[in-house]
Amino acid sequence: MSDDNGTPGTPAGSADGPAGGPRPEPLRFFGTSWVNHDHGYPARRAAVAAGSLVAAVASCLVLRFAYEGIRIADSGPFVTGLIIAMFAICSALAFRNTWDGFGKRPDPQRQASLRGLLAIGFVGSLLAYFFRSLTEAPGEKLHREEYEKAREEYERRTTRRTGNPSKKKRRR
Secondary structure (H helix, E strand, O other), rough: OOOOOOOOOOOOOOOOOOOOOOOOOOOOEOOOOOOOOOHHHHHHHHHHHHHHHHHHHHHHHHHEEEEEEHHHHHOOOOHHHHHHHHHHHHHHHHHHHHHHHHHOOHHHHHHHHHHHHHHHHHHHHHHHHHHOOOOOOOOOOHHHHHHHHHHHHHHHOOOOOOHHHOOOOOOO
């Protein structure tokens, strides 16, 4: 695993597989079961969806307690409004960033600069994970595209020509 962004050190489709061909990159909670949708893939997807929804609801309850604490502290409507707006905006940005990360590889420098904002908007990330897991394993589409491309390239490289090229008839 890379220490910078949590992705494996070898990209999807690297030629370290058992038969010398490309191997799929494992997804969090799914391993490589996303390739053929086997080994409990539907149950895992349901568990991930339920888990991320439960975590989002629990997070909202924690935020509700924090809101109550701010209200009890009587810090004023301006501060309360700022905090509510901060969590709402950060959650929306985190949702969008997480959702976009399922379709393309994120830029590590951009991710590092957004780390604090994404931590504040954790509810948005959890909701993005929930909604994506209703249709597929989060990140499956991106990994499948990369894996298929790597397999095609591997097949092209390993396919041998038949016949003697010097005996080939020339067109005129």
